[in-house]
Amino acid sequence: MPPSRSLRLPTALLAGALLLGGLASVPAAADVPAATAATTAVRVNQVGYLPDGPKRATVVTTATQALSWQLRNASGTLVASGSTVPRGADTPSGQSVQVADFSSYRSTGPGYVLSVDGNSSAPFDIRADLYDTLRSDSMAFFHHQRSGIAIDASLVGPAYARPAGHLGVAPNQGDTSVPCQATVCDYTQDVRGGWYDAGDHGKYVVNGGISTWLVVSSFERAKRAGRDAALGDSTLRVPERGNGTPDVLDEARWELDFLMRMQVPEGRPYAGMAFHKVHDAAWTGMPLRPDQDAQPRELHRPSTAATLNLAAAAAQCARVFRPYDSAYADRCLSAARRAWTAAQANPALYASASDSTGGGAYEDTRVTDEFYWAAAELYATTGESAYRDAVTSSSWHTSADAFSPYGFGWADTAALGRLVLATVPNGLPASDLVRIRSSVTTAADGYLSRMAAQGYAVPVPADGYFWGSNGEVANDAIVMAVAGELTGDGRYRAGALETMDYLLGRNALGMSYVTGHGERSSQNQHHRFWAHQLDASLPHPPAGSLAGGPDSALQDPVAQEKLTGCAPAACYVDDIGSYSTNEVAINWNAPLAWLAAYAAERTSTGGEPPTAACAVTYTVNNVWNTGFTATVTVKNTGPTAVDGWQLAWAYPGGQRVTSAWNATVTQNGTTVSARDADWNRAIAPGATANFGVQGTHTGANPSPTAFTLNGSACA
Ligand code: 9MR
Numbered sequence: 219m220p221p222s223r224s225l226r227l228p229t230a231l232l233a234g235a236l237l238l239g240g241l242a243s244v245p246a247a248a249d250v251p252a253a254t255a256a257t258t259a260v261r262v263n264q265v266g267y268l269p270d271g272p273k274r275a276t277v278v279t280t281a282t283q284a285l286s287w288q289l290r291n292a293s294g295t296l297v298a299s300g301s302t303v304p305r306g307a308d309t310p311s312g313q314s315v316q317v318a319d320f321s322s323y324r325s326t327g328p329g330y331v332l333s334v335d336g337n338s339s340a341p342f343d344i345r346a347d348l349y350d351t352l353r354s355d356s357m358a359f360f361h362h363q364r365s366g367i368a369i370d371a372s373l374v375g376p377a378y379a380r381p382a383g384h385l386g387v388a389p390n391q392g393d394t395s396v397p398c399q400a401t402v403c404d405y406t407q408d409v410r411g412g413w414y415d416a417g418d419h420g421k422y423v424v425n426g427g428i429s430t431w432l433v434v435s436s437f438e439r440a441k442r443a444g445r446d447a448a449l450g451d452s453t454l455r456v457p458e459r460g461n462g463t464p465d466v467l468d469e470a471r472w473e474l475d476f477l478m479r480m481q482v483p484e485g486r487p488y489a490g491m492a493f494h495k496v497h498d499a500a501w502t503g504m505p506l507r508p509d510q511d512a513q514p515r516e517l518h519r520p521s522t523a524a525t526l527n528l529a530a531a532a533a534q535c536a537r538v539f540r541p542y543d544s545a546y547a548d549r550c551l552s553a554a555r556r557a558w559t560a561a562q563a564n565p566a567l568y569a570s571a572s573d574s575t576g577g578g579a580y581e582d583t584r585v586t587d588e589f590y591w592a593a594a595e596l597y598a599t600t601g602e603s604a605y606r607d608a609v610t611s612s613s614w615h616t617s618a619d620a621f622s623p624y625g626f627g628w629a630d631t632a633a634l635g636r637l638v639l640a641t642v643p644n645g646l647p648a649s650d651l652v653r654i655r656s657s658v659t660t661a662a663d664g665y666l667s668r669m670a671a672q673g674y675a676v677p678v679p680a681d682g683y684f685w686g687s688n689g690e691v692a693n694d695a696i697v698m699a700v701a702g703e704l705t706g707d708g709r710y711r712a713g714a715l716e717t718m719d720y721l722l723g724r725n726a727l728g729m730s731y732v733t734g735h736g737e738r739s740s741q742n743q744h745h746r747f748w749a750h751q752l753d754a755s756l757p758h759p760p761a762g763s764l765a766g767g768p769d770s771a772l773q774d775p776v777a778q779e780k781l782t783g784c785a786p787a788a789c790y791v792d793d794i795g796s797y798s799t800n801e802v803a804i805n806w807n808a809p810l811a812w813l814a815a816y817a818a819e820r821t822s823t824g825g826e827p828p829t830a831a832c833a834v835t836y837t838v839n840n841v842w843n844t845g846f847t848a849t850v851t852v853k854n855t856g857p858t859a860v861d862g863w864q865l866a867w868a869y870p871g872g873q874r875v876t877s878a879w880n881a882t883v884t885q886n887g888t889t890v891s892a893r894d895a896d897w898n899r900a901i902a903p904g905a906t907a908n909f910g911v912q913g914t915h916t917g918a919n920p921s922p923t924a925f926t927l928n929g930s931a932c933a
Contacts, residue, residue, distance in 0.1 A: 259277055259335075260277050260318075260332055260338060260339040261275060261276045261277070261278070261339070261674070261724045261725065262332055262339040262340060262719070262723060263342060263719035263724050264342055264730050264736030264737045264738065265342065265349075265722045265723075265735050266330075266342040266343035266345065267342065267343075267344050267719075268344075268346060268348055268349075268715065268817070269324045269325070269346055270324065270821060271711075271712065271817075272319075272321050272715055272716050273319070273320045273321045273323065273344070274317055274318065274320075274321065274716065274719065274724070275317070275332050275339060276316070276317055276318075276674050276675075277302055277315060277316045277318060277334045278315055279314065279316055279334070280314055281304070281316070282304060282306075284302050284304055285301065285302045285316060285334050285335045286299060286301055286334070286335075287299060287302055287332060287334045288333045288334075289323060289330060289331075290330065290333065291327050291329065291330055292329030292330070297323065297325065298320055298323040300318070300319070300320065302316035302318045302334060303316060303317050303318075304316045305317055305673045310672060310678075310680045310683065310786050311725075311726035311785055311787045311788060312726070312785025312787075312788060313673065313726060313785070316334075316673075317673065318334060323344070324344075326345045327344060327345070328341075328343045328345075329342075330342055330344060340728075340736070340737035347818075348818075349814050351761075352732070352810075352817075352818070353448065353815050353818040354762075355735070355760070355762025356762040356810045356814045357466060357469065357814075358374075358760070358762060359760070359762055359802070359804075359811070360413055360804065360808075361373070361374070361454070361455065361456050361469060362760055363414045363804060364412075364413060364414075364472055365382075365384050365411060365419070366382055366384060366385050366411040367411070368380070369382075373455040373456070374760070377757040378757055380508070380747060381507075382509060383414070383419065383507070383509045384508060384511070386410075388512075389511070389512035390511055390512070391514045392514075392515030393408070393409045393410045393411075393496060393515055394408050394410050395408060396408075396496055396515045396516065397516065397517065398493075398516065398517040399519070402517065403482075407479070407493070408479060409480055409493070411473075411475050411479065412473050412475070412476025412477070413476075413804050415803060416578075416744075416801050416802055417504075417743070417744040417746055417797060417802060417803075418497070418498075418501075418746065419506075419508055419511050419746065420495060420496070420497030420498070420577035420578060421476060421496050422494070422497075422577070422578065422580050423492045423493065423494060423521075423524035423525075423527050423528060424494065424521070424523050424628055424629075425628045425805050426476065426477055426531075427477060427524070427527025427528060428527060428627075428631065429473070429804040429805045429807075430470050430531045430535075431530060431531045431634065432696075433470045433808050433811065434466075435534070435812065436449070436808075437449050438534075438642075439641070439699075439700070439703070439812075440819070441861065442641065442703070443703070443819065444857075444859060446464065449465065449466040449815060450464045451464055451465060452465065456469055462542070467538065467539060470535070471535075471546070474532065474535050474550065477492070477527075477528050478528070478532065478550075478553045480492045480517075480524070481553060482560075488520045488564065489560065490525070490556040490559060490560030491521075491522075491524075491557070492521070492524040492525045492527070492528040493517045493518060493519070494519060494520060494521040494523075494569045494573075494580070495517075495524070495569075495578075496515055496516065497515065497516070497518075497576050497577030498513035498514070498576040500513055500575060500576045501575070501576050501577075504752055505746055505753050506746040507747050508746070508747065516576075518569070518573060521582075522561050522566060522567045522568065522585045522588070523568070523569065523582040523588050525560055525561040526558075526561050526589060527592075528553065528554070529557035529558045529561060530554075530591045530592040530594075530595040530596075531595075532551070533550070533592065533595035533598075533599045534599070535547065535550035536548070536554060536599050537642070554592075555596070557592075561589070561592070565585070565589075568585070582628075584629075586614060587614055587620075587631045589608065589612060590609065590614035590615065590620075590631075590635040591631040591634045591638075593608035593612065594609055594634075594638045594639050595635075597609050597639075598638050598643075598644050601644065606645065609635070610650070612635075614635060617632070619632075620633055620635070620657060621636065621657060621661030621664075623664060624678065624684075625677075625682075625690040625694045627689070627690065633661070637658065637697070637700055639654050640700065640704060641703065643864040643893055643899075643928060644864070645864075645882055645884050645891065645893045647884060647885075647886030647889060647891055648866035648868075648886065648889040648926075649886055649887070649889055650886075651864075651866070651891070658700055658701050658704060659701045659704065659705055661701075662698045662700075662713065663701075665694045665698055666698065666709060666710070666713045669713060669716060669717075674724060674726065674787065675717075676691060676787065677695070677713070677717060678690050678694065680786055681786070683768045683769060683789060684771060685766060685769045685771070686766045686769075686803065686806055687766070687768050687769060688731050688765060688806055688810075689766070689803070689805055689809060691717050691720060691721060692717065692764070692810050692813050695713070695714040695717040695718070695813050696714070696809055696813065698710045698711075698714040698717075699714040699813070702714065711821075714813065714816065714817070717813070718813060718814075721764065721810070722735060722736050723736045723737075725787065726785065726787040727788060727790060729792070731764055731765040732761075732762060732765075733758065733759045733760065733762065733763045733765075734760070734761025735761060735762065740792050740800065741758050741759070742758070742793055742794045743794070743801060744794050745794070745802060762807075762810075763802045764806045765800045766800060766801050766802070766806060767790055768786060768787050768799060769789055769798045770784070770786040770789045771798070772798070773798035774795065775795070776793050776795035777796045777799050780793070780796075831854070831930070831933070832855055832860075832927040832932035832933065833853045833855050833932055833933045834850065834851065834852050834865065834867075834925040834927075834933075836848060836867075836921045836925075837850075837851075838919065838921060839910075841915075841919050844914055845876075845912065846914075846919050847911065848913075849908055849909075849910050850881075850892065850909055850911065851906050851907075851908040852865055852901070852906060852907050852925075853904075854902065854903055854904065855904075855933065856903060857903055859900060859902050859903060860928070861899060861900050862894060862899045862928075863893070863894045863901065864892065864894070864928055865881075865892045865925055865926070866925065866926045867889075867890055867922040867924060867925045868889050868922060868924070869888050869890060870888075870922060870923075871915060871917075871918045871919055872915065873913045873915045873919065874913050875890055875911050876913050876914060878909060878912070879910045880898060880908065880909035880910060881895055881898075881909035883911055890922075892909060894907065895909070
């Protein structure tokens with residue numbers, strides 16, 4: 219069964235939009251750029267391909283025998299040719315397809331065209347800097363979505379400039395002093411700032427938490443790979459450029475500040491919990507600029523899920539912001555600890571599915587996965603045993619279902635806990651780490667095999683095209699990218715890159731779901747300000763905005779009118795009224811931005827960025843009849859700095875570590891795991907770190923011979 223987030227029909231959301239005239243001025247079918255219009259039968263990534271990446275196209279054809287393909291450069295010269303592989307009926311798209319693979323062609327240039335059987339693809343580039351623009355555009359989406367700050371023409375251009383929304387300036391009725399819904403609380407709270415969730419003006423802690431986490435995670439991953447400069451200070455069009463903090467973190471901080479403002483103050487009922495959401499008392503119509511929203515704003519009852527989203531995102535903040543702003547890191551950590559404690563005291567305060575008047579519900583009645591994710595973050599940041607115990611006693615810690623075939627999402631967060639524990643050095647026993655890391659690669663293997671079985675190489679199952687399916691595709695790609703980081707296996711990077719092909723045009727509709735990227739991209743995404751389709755004086759969505767994508771449940775009236783009978787992967791219409799297929803949202807653009815930053819990184823070999831290489835010496839300094847001391851020296855022999863390390867080995871002679879210095883050492887059976895002492899977490903290329911252990915032995919005291927550093931074998 220697909221997860222609940224795919225199946226709930228938001229009746230109140232539908233009713234609200236209809237009643238309030240949000241869809242009243244949607245043009246007739248003839249005026250709408252129809253996603254279902256005829257397209258060329260050769261579907262490619264319309265932005266292009268990386269020289270060292272996979273290069274595949276899908277051809278829609280009734281032919282059953284292999285066809286020949288030709289690749290021509292911009293001047294029409296034939297540069298490569300080959301034969302397609304017939305794939306027959308493709309269930310998700312409902313099409314009969316063949317696949318052309320031109321991965322072995324690695325020369326660069328603009329304007330390539332792939333032809334099959336007399337049909338030509340849209341033109342595309344092959345170049346190493348292919349994703350540089352998408353990296354910044356997809357991240358700029360968050361700046362555009364900011365509440366509580368004027369969006370300045372000097373940063374976004376005149377078309378996208380607008381006054382600040384929801385700063386207590388009429389006609390706005392928020393967000394500087396927002397009351398609760400009746401019976402929820404009797405005070406007001408300043409909850410200014412943050413990002414608008416999507417095409418509406420709601421701000422939801424559940425979805426804000428996972429989105430912020432993904433944005434910060436994109437930076438943390440790049441930093442692990444030693445490639446964070448491209449996300450550093452003055453790389454984005456944000457007002458905080460030049461403040462010494464990486465711009466991606468500046469952007470995340472805008473939302474983190476809001477998330478922390480949503481925390482119930484000390485001395486109040488539910489202190490430390492997070493209000494579930496703040497939004498309008500009734501649905502507003504379209505179009506509507508944020509500063510013109512006159513609806514009263516309301517805080518909704520705190521929820522355990524929101525509180526744990528806050529705990530997870532704030533704990534991650536404490537770790538990742540520390541080198542740039544330790545006072546802010548402290549603030550985040552204290553908010554995260556308070557949230558965790560409050561969630562433990564109120565473990566079953568669920569948001570209601572029917573609370574969708576004026577905003578989305580983001581309901582969730584299973585929060586054990588949120589507990590696991592938050593515990594993993596708090597443990598990775600603090601190393602404290604209480605959080606470790608919460609991790610190891612969670613059923614999600616050993617569950618085979620932490621990675622669902624339907625991907626992770628705002629309601630399914632166990633996978634996020636696994637990704638944290640697999641990648642951020644921590645003191646879990648080596649056997650746990652091996653199991654957790656292999657759960658990431660097993661999930662990635664599942665996505666790869668599903669892609670291999672589908673004509674359009676999509677990692678989601680045929681029944682997985684639900685509201686926000688494009689976000690699900692991008693989330694799956696993240697799991698593959700992390701598997702590539704953990705193993706150095708280039709197949710995972712190829713899988714992650716190939717999902718980008720799907721989002722950018724190699725799909726059932728032959729269109730790019732990312733505005734402004736690709737020859738034929740979405741233009742009329744559901745948004746109250748970027749509502750050009752309803753009012754020609756308003757802009758289209760800015761470049762880099764990802765549409766929610768095909769949703770086979772047809773959950774809005776426009777989808778129901780225009781898409782009846784669609785194959786799952788074709789249930790999409792580029793119409794502003796189709797909020798269930800064509801809205802934008804922070805939790806969909808966040809994985810797109812993550813993936814774009816990953817895809818934009820240059821690799822010299824075509825494989826993974828180099829993983830940490832290391833050499834270890836283990837020297838016994840003293841040995842007596844029952845005991846010994848030893849010094850362990852780990853050298854970074856790789857080209858990039860190691861920031862945080864965990865060294866693991868197995869004792870061959872029954873030794874037991876009894877104490878250690880300059881590292882935190884734990885032992886489980888024969889397996890020993892030594893984690894840096896924080897002050898020695900950085901090891902520059904060519905530099906060493908060392909630490910000591912004291913232990914007992916049972917006679918012989920043979921030295922260990924094999925070591926792994928952060929999961930990779932050392933020389
Ligand atoms: O992404 C959400 C999806 O999983 C739900 O099925 C759907 C209906 O509850 O809501 C989606 O989130 C919307 C939210 O409720 C309100 N803001 C816009 C979000 C994206 O459409």
